[in-house]
Amino acid sequence: xxxxxxxxxxxxxxxxxxxxxxxxxxxxxxxxxxxxxxxxxxxxxxxxxxxxxxxxxxxxxxxxxxxxxxxxxxxxxxxxxxxxxxxxxxxxxxxxxxxxxxxxxxxxxxxxxxxxxxxxxxxxxxxxxxxxxxxxxxxxxxxxxxxxxxxxxxxxxxxxxxxxxxxxxxxxxxxxxxxxxxxxxxxxxxxxxxxxxxxxxxxxxxxxxxxxxxxxxxxxxxxxxxxxxxxxxxxxxxxxxxxxxxxxxxxxxxxxxxxxxxxxxxxxxxxxxxxxxxxxxxxxxxxxxxxxxxxxxxxxxxxxxxxxxxxxxxxxxxxxxxxxxxxxxxxxxxxxxxxxxxxxxxxxx
Numbered sequence: 001x002x003x004x005x006x007x008x009x010x011x012x013x014x015x016x017x018x019x020x021x022x023x024x025x026x027x028x029x030x031x032x033x034x035x036x037x038x039x040x041x042x043x044x045x046x047x048x049x050x051x052x053x054x055x056x057x058x059x060x061x062x063x064x065x066x067x068x069x070x071x072x073x074x075x076x077x078x079x080x081x082x083x084x085x086x087x088x089x090x091x092x093x094x095x096x097x098x099x100x101x102x103x104x105x106x107x108x109x110x111x112x113x114x115x116x117x118x119x120x121x122x123x124x125x126x127x128x129x130x131x132x133x134x135x136x137x138x139x140x141x142x143x144x145x146x147x148x149x150x151x152x153x154x155x156x157x158x159x160x161x162x163x164x165x166x167x168x169x170x171x172x173x174x175x176x177x178x179x180x181x182x183x184x185x186x187x188x189x190x191x192x193x194x195x196x197x198x199x200x201x202x203x204x205x206x207x208x209x210x211x212x213x214x215x216x217x218x219x220x221x222x223x224x225x226x227x228x229x230x231x232x233x234x235x236x237x238x239x240x241x242x243x244x245x246x247x248x249x250x251x252x253x254x255x256x257x258x259x260x261x262x263x264x265x266x267x268x269x270x271x272x273x274x275x276x277x278x279x280x281x282x283x284x285x286x287x288x289x290x291x292x293x294x295x296x297x298x299x300x301x302x303x304x305x306x307x308x309x310x311x312x313x314x315x316x317x318x319x320x321x322x323x324x325x326x327x328x329x330x331x332x333x334x335x336x337x338x339x340x341x342x343x344x345x346x347x348x349x
Contacts, residue, residue, distance in 0.1 A: 001044055001327070002015035002016060002017060002043070002044040002045055002046070002326065003015070003016045003301070004016070004046075005233065005306075005307045005308065006231070006233075006307075007086070007128065007179060007206050007207060007233070007307060008179065008181075008204065008205065008206030008207055008231050008232055008233060008307075009204060009206070009231050010178065010179045010206050012086060012127065012128075012178065012179060012206075013046075014046060014047040014086050014307065014308055015044060015045045015046050015047050015308065016301050016306065016307070016308050016309065017045055017047070017297070017301075017308060017309055017311060017326060018045070018047035018048065018049050018088075018235060018308040018309065018310040018311070019036065019037070019040040019045055019047065019048045019049070019310075019311070020049050020237065020310040020311055020312035021033065021048065021049065021050045021054060021055075021067050021070075021071065021312070022050075022051070022054045022055055022056045022057075022067065022312055023055055023056070023057060023312055023314050024050075024054065024055055024066070024067040024070045024071070025054070025055040025063055025066030025067050025069070025070050026055035026056065026057055026058075026063060026066075027055070027057060027257065027259075027262075027314045028055075028313075028314055028315065030070045030073065032315055032316050033070050033071075033074070034070075034073075034074045034077075035316045036313060036316055036319050037071070037074050037078075038078075039316065039319055039320070039323070040319070041081060041084060041085055043323055043326070045085075046084060046085045046086055047085065047086050047088070047308050048071070048085055048086070048087050048088065049088045049089075049209070049235070049237075049310050050067050050068055050071055050087070050088065050089040050090070050121075051067070051068075051089055051090035051092070051130075051132055052064070052065060052068060052089060052090060052091065052092055052099065052113060052116060052117050052120075053065075053090075053092045053096060053098070053099055053132070054066070054067035054068070055067045057259055057262045057263055058262065058263070059096075059098065060098070061098045064098050064099060065116070065120050068089065068117055068120035068121050069120045071087075071120075071121055072119075072120050072121045072122035072123070073122070075121060075122045075123050076122050082123060086127040086128060087121065087123065087126060087127050087128070088126070088127060088128035088129075088130060088181070088235075089117050089121065089126055089128075089129065089130070090129075090130040090131065090132040090183060090209075091105055091109070091110065091113045091114075091129065091130070091131050091132060092113075092132050093105055093131060093132050093133035093134060093135060093184075094133075094135045100112075100113075104135040104160070105131055105135055105160075105164060106160065106163065106164065106167075107163040107164060107166060107167040110164060110167040110168065110171065111167065111170070111171070114126065114129065114171050114176050114177065115176075117129075118176060124175070125175055125176060125177065125178060126176065126177045126178070127177075127178045127179060128177075128178070128179045128180075128181050128206065128207065129168070129171070129177040129179070129180055129181070130180070130181040130182060130183045130207075130209055131164075131181075131182055131183060131185075132183050132184065133183060133184040133185075134182075134184070134185055134186075134189055135152075135157075135160060136150045136152045136157055136189075137150050138184045138185070138186065139186065139218075140184040140210060140211060140218075141184070141211075141267060141268070142267065142268035142269070142349060144218065157192075158192060158196070161192060161193060161196055162196055162200070165193075165196055165197060165200065165202035165203060166200075166202065168180050168202065168203045169202050169203060172203055179203070179206045179207075180203040180204070180205060180206060181205060181206050181207040181208065181209060181235070182205055182207070182208045182209070183208065183209035183210065183235075184209070184210060184211075185208050185210065186223070187222035187223045187225075187226050190205060190208055190223070190226060190230075190232060191226060193205045194230055194232070205232050206232065206233075207232060207233050207234070207235050207307055208223065208227065208232055208233075208234055208235070209234075209235040209236075209237055209310070210223070210234060210235075210236070210237070211236070211237055211238045212234060212236035212237070212238075212239065212300065212303075212309075213236070213238055213239045213240065213241040213245065213296065213300065214241065214245060214277075214281055214296055214299060214338065214341075214342070215241040215244060215245065215269075215274065215277055215278070215347075215348050215349060216238070216241060216347070216349065217342065217347065218347075219234055219236075219305065223305075224303075224304070224305045227305035228304055228305050233305060233306065233307025233308075234303070234305050234306050234307055235307055235308050235309075235310055236300050236306060236308070236309045236310060237310045239296060239297055239300045239309040239310065239311060240293060240296050240297070240311065241269070241274075241278075241296075241349075242259055242266055242267070242269055243258065243259055243260070244266075244269065244274055244278050245278060245281060245292055245293070245296040246292060246293055247278065247282050247292055249275075249278075250275060250278060250279070250282070257314070268349065269349040270349075271348065271349060273345070273348040273349070274348045274349055276345060276348070277341070277345035277348040280341040280344060280345055281295070281296070281338070281341055284334060284337045284338060284341060287337075288331070288333075288334055290328070290330075290334070291321075291324075291325055293321065293322060293325065294322075294324070294325025294328045295325075295328070295330065295334070297309055297311065297322070297325065297326075297328075298325065298328040298329065298330050299330060299335070299338060302330065302335065
């Protein structure tokens with residue numbers, strides 16, 4: 001059974017595992033994607049996450065929107081099941097030239113972006129509408145190593161946030177979206193969105209979708225504290241560290257069709273330090289007779305700020321493997337060993 005968690009203060013309940021779809025239409029065929037939707041809902045997962053720019057690996061002009069279209073075809077064929085799951089998607093941020101010529105998120109772009117997603121998804125509403133990354137930039141995606149606050153004028157940033165909240169309210173009033181979330185955000189940014197919503201009565205941030213795994217723990221400190229006290233839960237993407245935590249890339253292995261075969265640098269994640277850290281976690285799993293995939297997901301679900309861990313499966317067989325460990329609970333001994341491994345291998349990417 002899936003554990004159900006509140007999505008912020010929206011009153012919406014979501015499973016603490018979420019089906020990620022970023023490979024639907026690239027590495028994952030439409031038939032396989034539809035099988036994954038069926039399987040996920042059948043086992044109690046009621047949370048599905050997409051984005052207007054998907055699929056990835058690679059992102060291309062020709063494939064933008066294909067993931068939402070595949071989900072839309074499933075929605076049409078399974079209309080009676082639409083009310084049984086929470087569908088999330090995202091508005092691309094500034095700089096992605098393939099979408100609106102890289103325009104920043106604004107009151108001008110929100111209506112057309114929402115309508116585009118609704119059309120592709122073939123649904124009347126989006127349960128959770130997220131901003132994929134902030135206009136001002138982000139320290140996510142390995143930009144943390146040389147991150148400095150941007151040169152954007154603070155008043156301009158806040159004015160943009162305010163106009164975006166007003167545009168989101170219009171979409172709520174029309175029934176197009178139910179809740180609002182962020183992605184690749186910081187503690188300061190999330191706090192500003194919350195403050196402005198409180199002042200104006202606009203949609204309140206329900207969640208933050210950031211990268212989080214045993215190998216990437218930015219969320220543990222300032223954002224973790226904000227999350228717990230403000231009821232803005234984490235939707236963790238890449239909880240298996242883009243596949244590193246499966247062990248499949250150890251000893252210079254690059255399986256055919258894997259993400260590393262398509263993106264050799266793994267978005268800046270690949271380094272000798274990563275493989276040493278993975279070895280430490282694989283050793284813990286091995287000593288305790290645990291599948292490392294199941295251990296990594298189970299650990300994410302123990303975190304106090306976690307709303308849902310978003311996993312991606314390239315194939316239906318991979319999904320079955322992931323779900324086989326859905327009920328795993330880690331012992332305190334395992335958790336203690338994970339803590340020691342983290343101290344020995346902090347932030348390997």
